[in-house]
Amino acid sequence: MRILFAGTPPFAAAALNALADAGHDIALVLTQPDRPAGRGMKLTPSAVKQAALARGLPLTQPASLKSPEAQAELRAADADVMVVAAYGLILPQAVLDLPRFGCLNIHASLLPRWRGAAPIQRAILAGDTETGITIMQMDAGLDTGAMLSKTVVPIGGSDTAASLHDALAVAGAAAIVTALANYATLVPLMQDDTQATYAAKLSKDEAQVDWRQPADVIARAVRAYNPAPGAWTLLDGAPLKIWSAEAVAGAGNPGEVLRADAEQLAIACGGGALVLHEVQPAGSKRMSAAAFLAGRPISPGTRFGR
Known part of the structure; x- marks a missing residue:
């Protein structure tokens, strides 16, 4: 497939690399602008930007996807599907409507449990014994779209957010490759909103x-x-x-x-x-x-x- 890819941290970079290795045509990679990091607060590229540059993939770093210019750039990519993983920017409806087969999100929980920004940490805090990856169709809501597949990942008694993140990154990369390979046969399943929990952003x-x-x-x-x-x-x-x-x-x-x-x-x-x-x-x-x-x-x- 011809893919628009949007993501920022290492979790997303794992998926980008897997999609490229699977032979998909990555038409354009979107990631957030470079941010200050480290003690020197030096502008640092995201993990996704580093992966895209290493592979020579087309890259853009818009501050927002609401501008006509940003949307025109995405439209010009003429993509079959957009894959989103921990991107960090809101996708307006105009962007959701661009790809032929819509936008798919790699979400690090078993939806509808732990919708939101910090599903990995909230699962550990709650004492959950398992979490996973949900590949879902994106809509205007917060992680509310129809689900295409789920992959269960156990949470061990010694797992930290770091170790669980790494396991989920591997699972997410494999799950999106499998989902795209079987896309024509996948049946969307609506989420049960009554079972939803919210993974609020963490604070110090x-x-x-x-x-x-x-x-x-x-x-x-x-x-x-x-x-x-x-x-x-x-x-x-x-x-x-x-x-x-x-x-x-x-x-x-x-x-x-x-x-x-x-x-x-x-x-x-x-x-x-x-x-x-x-x-x-x-x-x-x-x-x-x-x-x-x-x-x-x-x-x-x-x-x-x-």
């Missing part, structure tokens, strides 16, 4: 640990917010990120240090306790809890969260 504020919650809930949050925005707490007024932790048995006032030695750093929660394995003090690098305690001794009874 929500990633602050609430020690009044049960330890297993906090442990899921640590995994869900890894790598971004990173679960964090306060210790003597300074932020401390928590990159790896596990829930264990224990009791005490929420936020109270139960044990702090070379073997274990355990903190009481609203139910159970959380053992910290990897942390990051402000202005420093990630380190084991033991290395952190070696440089900053903590006494049992010390309170986290303030």
Whole structure:
């Protein structure tokens, strides 16, 4: 097929590479404009832009798809289908109507569960045991279009948002190639809106640990917010990120240090306790809890969260 491809992060780049490897004609690649990144805030191309340039594919980076000029560029591509994966820009109806066979989205959840911006993290936070990829026909709603296929991906007890993202990127790339190969035989299935849940965008504020919650809930949050925005707490007024932790048995006032030695750093929660394995003090690098305690001794009874 002749394809318009729209995407931005590594999740989308995996799909672009798979489509090109499958022999599809990539008429035009759309990705968001370069953004400042890193400590130097240097303008950095998206993963999709890097993949497109490496393959010599036509590329455009419009700030919006609402302008007549942007839409004219897409129309000129004369595409059979548009494939969208984590693009980050709204597609107006005029754009949705351009390709002969419409626009398909690679969504990282089993719709209608977790429509929205952060389906991977929300699935981990909720304690879901599985998620997946849905290939759907796009409409004007937020991930509300008819579904063409689903691929189930299990969520392991140690999965972080990073590891689950990588598994879903592989699954998504394979799913869109299969969907296009069998497009003529796929039967669209409407979503049941009564079963829909919303995966709201993540914020740094929500990633602050609430020690009044049960330890297993906090442990899921640590995994869900890894790598971004990173679960964090306060210790003597300074932020401390928590990159790896596990829930264990224990009791005490929420936020109270139960044990702090070379073997274990355990903190009481609203139910159970959380053992910290990897942390990051402000202005420093990630380190084991033991290395952190070696440089900053903590006494049992010390309170986290303030």
